[in-house]
Amino acid sequence: MSATIRPTWVHATILGTFCAGFGVMLAATDIATKEPIKDRALEDKMNSLAQVIPKTIHDNNPVIDAVTLKNEEGKDVVVYRAMKAGSVTGLAYEMDASGGYGGPIKLMLGITPDGKLLGVSVIAHKETPGLGDKIDPAKTDWISRFTGLSLGNPPVDKWKVKKDGGQFDQFSGATITPRAVVGGIRHGLEFFAANSSAMMEKK
C-alpha cells in the first residue's frame, strides 16, 4: 500500500515469479504422484471387477485376458474376460451411463456367457451427495437388484424406472440418476447382445 507508484514491470515480475514458483511446485507434485495415482486407479479397477465377477468362477487374471472391441459410436471398450480351464465363464466391461445429474455415470457390468447380469457396480459418479449417490453400493444396496436379470427378463420395454412405465424403483427425491443407470445397464446388455460372439472367440 505504498504511496509511490511502481512501474508496471515490477508488478508483472512479482506475479510472474509467483506463477513460476507455484507452477514448479505443482509440476513436481504431479510427477511425484503420477505413479501412485495410476496404481490406485488400477487397484480400484481390480476391486470393481471383483464386485461383478465372483472369484470362484475364474482361475485367470481378467485384466490380462482382456479384449478391446468397438461400440456403435466407434469408441473402444475393454472387455475383461473371466476364464476357467480355458473357457469364458464371465465378462465385464465399463459402460458410461449418460444423462446423470452430474454428468455420465461410470458403471462396471459383469455378465455370464448367456447374457445374465452377474452384478453391476458404480465406478465413478458425480451425483448429488445424499440423493443420487444412493446408487453407490457403499451407501445402499439399490444397485444389487439388477443381479440375475437379462435383456429378456424383464422385457426390453420394462427396462425403465417406474415413473417411465418400467419396473425399477427410483428412490425418493431422485429420478434422474436411477433413470440414467437403468438406461446405461440396458445399453450395456444391448452391447453384449450385439458383440457376444466377438467377446467369446477372440483370443
Add this chain to the structure above:
Amino acid sequence: MSAKYGQIIKDGLWENNGVLCMLLGMCPTMAMTGTATNGFGMGLATAVVMAASNLMVAMFRNWVTHEVRIPVYILIVAANVTFVDLVMNAWMHELYKVLGLFIPLIVSNCLPLARLEAFAAKEPVLPSFLDGLFMGIGFTLALTAIGAVREIIGQGTLFADAALLLGPSFHFLESRVMPADWGILVLILPPGGFLIAGLMVVAKRLIDLASGKEIKMAGAHSV
C-alpha cells in the same frame, strides 16, 4: 499477545464466524450441507487449505505489491487446493474417495480469499496461521450444524455414512432420529440450504442479543 490469540480463536469460532456472521463461503455451504457428514468433510478440507494459504500469504506479504495481490492470493489458494487434491489421491486414497468430491469446490469459496485479504496480508505468520485454522474450524462447525438440521428434518438421520469418512470406528455416530419413512425433501434440496442457513444466522444473532453483545455487521474487514 495471548489475549490477541484468544480473540482470533473466539472470532473464528463464533463472534466473526465465516458463515453465520460474515455470510461468506455460501457456495459450499449450500452445496455440501445435505448431511452433517458432508458438511463436516467439506469444512475439514477447507480448514486445511485456509490454514496453509494464510500461512503462505503472511510469509510473502512484504513482497506482494498491492496491485497484484488478488491474483497472487487466488494463485496460492488454487495451488494449495491442487496440491492437497493430488497428494490425497496418491497416498490417502480411501479418504480421497470420500472427500475428493469436495476438494475442488474450495477454490470457489470466497472465505479463504477474504481472510487472506483482511488478515493474513497485514499480520505476522503465526497469528495468520491461527486465523486460517480457526476460521476453518468455525466454518466446519457451522456446516456441520446446518448439515445436521437439514439431515434430521430432511431424511431423519444424523451423521449418515460417517464411518465412510472417518473410519469404521465411527459407526456409533450414525443414527436414525426419525422413523424410517420420514423425510421433508425440500430441506435436502437447495432451498433447504438457504432456509436453514438463514435461520441459523437469526439464531446466532438472538443468542448474541440475549447475552448483551453488539451485533457485528459485515465483519469481513474487521481484524
